[in-house]
Amino acid sequence: MITKQFNNDINLIHLNHARLSPWPQCTREAVIHFSQTMQYATPEHAKQYYETEQQVRTKLAHLLHAPSADQIALLKNTSEALSIIATGLEWRTGDNIVLPLQEFPSNRIVWQALEKQGVHCIFVDLNCHDDPEKALMDACNINTRLLTVSAVQYSDGLRLDLARLGQFCQQHLLFCVDAAQQLGAYPIDVQAMQIDFLVSCGHKWLCGPEGMGILYIHESWLNRLQLQHYGWHMLKNIDFEQQTWQAATTAQRFECGSSNTLNNQILHSSLSLFETISFKAITQALTEHIDYLYAELQAAGFEIATPASSEQRAGIISFRVPEKDSSVLCEHFNQQGLICSQRGDNIRFSPHFYLTEEQLNAIVPRIKQILSH
Numbered sequence: 001m002i003t004k005q006f007n008n009d010i011n012l013i014h015l016n017h018a019r020l021s022p023w024p025q026c027t028r029e030a031v032i033h034f035s036q037t038m039q040y041a042t043p044e045h046a047k048q049y050y051e052t053e054q055q056v057r058t059k060l061a062h063l064l065h066a067p068s069a070d071q072i073a074l075l076k077n078t079s080e081a082l083s084i085i086a087t088g089l090e091w092r093t094g095d096n097i098v099l100p101l102q103e104f105p106s107n108r109i110v111w112q113a114l115e116k117q118g119v120h121c122i123f124v125d126l127n128c129h130d131d132p133e134k135a136l137m138d139a140c141n142i143n144t145r146l147l148t149v150s151a152v153q154y155s156d157g158l159r160l161d162l163a164r165l166g167q168f169c170q171q172h173l174l175f176c177v178d179a180a181q182q183l184g185a186y187p188i189d190v191q192a193m194q195i196d197f198l199v200s201c202g203h204k205w206l207c208g209p210e211g212m213g214i215l216y217i218h219e220s221w222l223n224r225l226q227l228q229h230y231g232w233h234m235l236k237n238i239d240f241e242q243q244t245w246q247a248a249t250t251a252q253r254f255e256c257g258s259s260n261t262l263n264n265q266i267l268h269s270s271l272s273l274f275e276t277i278s279f280k281a282i283t284q285a286l287t288e289h290i291d292y293l294y295a296e297l298q299a300a301g302f303e304i305a306t307p308a309s310s311e312q313r314a315g316i317i318s319f320r321v322p323e324k325d326s327s328v329l330c331e332h333f334n335q336q337g338l339i340c341s342q343r344g345d346n347i348r349f350s351p352h353f354y355l356t357e358e359q360l361n362a363i364v365p366r367i368k369q370i371l372s373h
C-alpha cells in the first residue's frame with residue numbers, strides 16, 4: 001500500500017506540500033543507506049553516485065517529456081535556475097518581459113533586476129481577469145521577448161493553460177515556466193506545451209529534497225545562453241591536467257562544480273516511488289481530494305480564493321474564514337495537527353495524493369472544532 005510510505009496519522013494531517021513535503025519511507029531509508037556508504041566513500045561509491053545523478057536527469061526528462069536528459073541541469077534551487085536564464089539571454093534596451101503580478105518573488109525579482117539593462121517588466125493582475133491566459137497574451141507587444149509564468153500560482157493555486165500560452169509564444173516570444181507548484185502533481189509536457197525554459201524544485205510535489213533546482217532548456221537554447229559560472233564539472237571533457245577546455249554542450253554546462261549527491265539520492269528515491277504508482281494515478285487521486293475539499297470548505301461557508309473550475313486548479317486550495325484573522329487561525333491549525341501555510345489573507349491547504357480517506361474526512365470537522373473554541 002503506497003499510502004503506508006507516508007504518515008497516515010489522523011492527528012497530523014499534512015496539507016502543506018506547496019511549502020515543504022514530507023519524504024516517503026523509501027526515501028528516508030535511502031538517506032540512511034547513503035550515509036552508511038559515506039562511512040567508506042570509495043571510488044566505487046562515487047561511481048554509483050554519478051550513476052544516480054544521471055538517472056535523476058533521465059527520470060526528470062521522462063517526467064517532463066523532454067527529448068533528452070542532456071537538456072536537464074541539476075542546480076541549487078529554482079531561483080538559481082531562473083537566474084541562469086535571465087542572465088544568460090542577450091537583452092536589448094527596450095525589451096520587455098510579461099508576467100503575472102502575483103508571481104512568486106523568484107520569478108519576478110530576477111526579471112526586475114534586468115531594469116539596469118533597459119529591460120522592463122509588464123505585470124498582469126490575474127485577479128482582474130476572467131480569462132487569465134488571454135490577459136497575459138494581450139499584454140504582450142512588439143517589444144516583448146519573454147513570457148514567464150508559474151504553472152500554478154503559489155498563493156491562490158490558479159493553474160494556467162500552458163499549452164495555450166506556449167502556442168501563443170511559439171512564433172515570436174520565449175516561454176519560461178516555473179513549475180515548482182505543478183511538477184509531481186499535474187502533468188507537464190515541455191514539447192506539447194512548447195516551453196523554452198522550465199524551472200522547478202525538489203521539495204514540493206515531488207516529495208524530494210529542499211535546496212535542489214531543476215532546469216530544462218529547449219535544445220535550440222542550450223548553447224546560446226551565455227555562461228555565467230565556471231568550474232571543472234561543466235566541461236565537455238573533464239581532465240584536471242588540461243589547460244585548455246570547452247564547456248559541455250549539454251545542460252551540464254550550467255552545473256559548475258560538484259553535484260549534490262545526497263539530494264540526487266533523495267530525489268531519485270521519491271521519483272522512483274512515484275513512477276511505481278504512475279504520475280497519472282497521482283494526479284487523479286489529488287484531483288479527487290481537491291474536488292472534495294473544495295466542496296466541503298465551500299459548504300462550511302468559507303471564502304475560497306482558488307478558482308471554482310477544476311480545469312484551473314491543481315493541488316492548492318486557499319481560503320479564509322469570514323471575520324477571522326488567517327495568520328492566527330493558521331497557527332491554531334498547525335498546533336492542532338492541520339499542517340498548512342498562510343499566504344496573503346488566506347490559509348493555504350495543499351494535500352497530496354496519498355492522504356487517506358480518514359484524514360480527508362477529518363479536515364473540515366477539525367476546522368469546525370477549532371473555530372468553536
Ligand SMILES: Cc1ncc(COP(=O)(O)O)c(C=O)c1O
Nearest residue numbers: 077078079104150154178180201
Ligand atoms: C512558484 C514557486 N517557485 C519557486 C519556489 C521555490 O524557489 P527556490 O527553489 O528557489 O527556493 C516556490 C516556493 O515556494 C514557489 O512557490
